[in-house]
Amino acid sequence: MITRTPIAVHREAESRAPAAWQHQLREVIRDPRVLCQRLGLDPALLPGASAGHALFPVRVPEAYLARIRHADPYDPLLRQVLPLAAEQDAVGGFVADPLAEREHTPRPGLIHKYAGRVLLIASPTCAINCRYCFRRHFPYAEHAPSMREWDASLDYLRGDASIREVILSGGDPLASPDRRLAELVARLEAIPHLQRLRIHSRLPVVIPDRVDTALLDWLGGTRLQKVMVLHINHAQEIDAAVVDACRRLAAAGVTLLNQSVLLRGINDRVDTLAELSERLFAAGVLPYYLHVLDPVSGAAHFDVDDDSARALVAALRERLPGFLMPRLVREIPGEASKTPL
Ligand code: SF4
Numbered sequence: 001m002i003t004r005t006p007i008a009v010h011r012e013a014e015s016r017a018p019a020a021w022q023h024q025l026r027e028v029i030r031d032p033r034v035l036c037q038r039l040g041l042d043p044a045l046l047p048g049a050s051a052g053h054a055l056f057p058v059r060v061p062e063a064y065l066a067r068i069r070h071a072d073p074y075d076p077l078l079r080q081v082l083p084l085a086a087e088q089d090a091v092g093g094f095v096a097d098p099l100a101e102r103e104h105t106p107r108p109g110l111i112h113k114y115a116g117r118v119l120l121i122a123s124p125t126c127a128i129n130c131r132y133c134f135r136r137h138f139p140y141a142e143h144a145p146s147m148r149e150w151d152a153s154l155d156y157l158r159g160d161a162s163i164r165e166v167i168l169s170g171g172d173p174l175a176s177p178d179r180r181l182a183e184l185v186a187r188l189e190a191i192p193h194l195q196r197l198r199i200h201s202r203l204p205v206v207i208p209d210r211v212d213t214a215l216l217d218w219l220g221g222t223r224l225q226k227v228m229v230l231h232i233n234h235a236q237e238i239d240a241a242v243v244d245a246c247r248r249l250a251a252a253g254v255t256l257l258n259q260s261v262l263l264r265g266i267n268d269r270v271d272t273l274a275e276l277s278e279r280l281f282a283a284g285v286l287p288y289y290l291h292v293l294d295p296v297s298g299a300a301h302f303d304v305d306d307d308s309a310r311a312l313v314a315a316l317r318e319r320l321p322g323f324l325m326p327r328l329v330r331e332i333p334g335e336a337s338k339t340p341l
Contacts, residue, residue, distance in 0.1 A: 021203075021210040025127055025175065029060040032083060039078065040071040052083020055298055056136045059129040064206045067239055076234040076266045080130050084301065087131065091300035096137040098294040100333035110153040114337060117165035117198075120153060122173035122184065128206045132261055132302045134294035135171075150184060158191055165196040174203040174210055182218035189223050197224040200259075202231040204249065208241035211248050220252035227255045229288060233267050235279040246283040257288035260326060262309055263302045270315045277316075277324040287326035292341065294331060310341055 018026070029035050032049035035058055036042075049058070060081045069075045073082075105111055111119040129136075157163055166188055173181070188194055203210040219226060228249060232238060246256055258280050260267065267273060277287045290313065293303050304312075313328045329338040 019178075019209075019212055019214060021207050021212060022177070024061055024063060024207050024209060027062065028127060029062070029065065030058055032058050035060055035065075035082065038065060039068060041073055041078075041082075045073060045082070048085030049083045051085055052087035052131070052298070055087055056083070056129060056131070056133075058083060059126065061127050061207045063208060063241065064128060064237075067236055074265070075236075076272075077236055079266050080132070080233065080263070081128060083131060086301040087298040089300065090297070094295045094297045094300045096297055098134055098296045098333075099331055107152045107156055108149060110156060111169075112156075116162055117167060118157065118163055119167040119169050120150075120173075120184075121170055122168040122181065123171040123175040125175045126170060126172040127175060127203050127210075130202075132263055132293060132296070132299040134296045136296055136298060147180065147183065150187070154187055154191070157188070157194065161193045164194065165198055166194060167198040167200060169200045172201050172203050173199055174201045174215070178214040178218060181215075185218060185222050185224070195225060196227060197222060198227045198229060200229045200231070204228070204245040205230055205232055205237055205242055208239075208245040211245035216248060216252045219249075219254065225255075226253055227257065230256065230258045230285060231260070232258050232276070232280065232285075233260045233263060234272065235275040238279045238283055243283045246285055250284045256283075256285040258285045258326075259289040259291060260287075261291045261293060261302075262304050262312070262328075263293065264304050266302070268304050268308070268312065270312060270319065273312065273316050273326075274319045277320055277326070281324055287324055289338065290326040290328050291338075292328070292330045306341060313341075 029038070032053045033046060036046055036049060058081065064077065064081070068077045072078065109121040111121070113119070126133075157166065168181075168184075185197060188197065230246075232242075250256060260273075260276065262268060267276065273290070280287055292306065292309055293299060295303075309328060313325075317325060327338075328341045330341055332339050
């Protein structure tokens with residue numbers, strides 16, 4: 001019989017206790033009324049917010065809320081999370097599945113669009129619901145496999161030696177518990193032809209406490225090369241805690257990139273984009289992509305037309321060194337890669 005010491009019992013209990021980030025994830029603001037009240041916003045915004053919330057629910061972590069200016073309906077972070085009445089408008093060309101992802105899912109939870117890499121939906125949920133999200137209508141319930149159901153995806157990966165890279169996406173893959181992610185990554189790294197693990201996540205930005213020891217243990221320990229693509233749209237999102245989270249990821253051997261979405265009323269000014277690139281680099285993150293909006297229904301009010309987008313990027317090029325320039329791209333369903341504008 002194995003006798004456990006009091007320290008072992010304590011450690012076991014600790015490992016079962018929810019981590020700080022899980023507590024914050026559980027406590028995200030889910031009610032547009034609470035969001036408006038907490039930020040001292042005009043109650044006249046509430047009917048529109050409630051209507052948009054019915055289409056795609058509000059989710060805002062406290063750590064993100066703390067970076068939003070009080071009583072400012074035009075705050076660039078608030079605009080990313082506050083539903084507006086305009087989300088109900090039907091606009092031509094804006095559809096539920098703008099990237100036709102449902103045509104590229106050979107297994108539940110596995111999207112294979114591009115040569116050499118596949119995307120696994122590692123978690124059906126996000127810490128934050130971004131109003132412009134191209135997956136706001138994605139049927140996550142049909143694409144949230146259990147560990148046993150990963151077997152089909154892993155068989156698919158084993159059977160195609162041309163696949164070098166696995167992208168964990170979601171939802172937000174880091175919304176999954178570390179034990180589950182560590183097990184998945186252990187199974188991935190046992191596939192000899194896989195070389196890279198890429199993680200697309202907004203969690204280190206919206207709940208920086210997500211980058212804790214448990215995460216760094218499995219991420220730092222894998223033989224796979226590690227890339228994390230963060231999603232930051234405005235310099236105001238990068239506070240001291242985010243910088244600290246980025247530094248810890250980099251120290252674990254993770255290459256950090258950022259992708260942004262060009263959003264009307266949020267970051268469609270040269271000064272704003274220049275400041276974003278500067279702040280990203282100061283945090284050890286390279287600007288990677290600036291996406292034009294994917295035409296998802298409910299988000300047309302964020303759209304910036306192509307000519308304005310090109311003019312912005314041309315002006316940005318005059319302000320920044322080349323390595324701070326994100327690539328302006330559009331994703332077109334069926335294309336072999338992102339399309340530069
Ligand atoms: S975190 Fe990413 S996947 Fe989640 S709602 Fe925002 S944009 Fe969409």
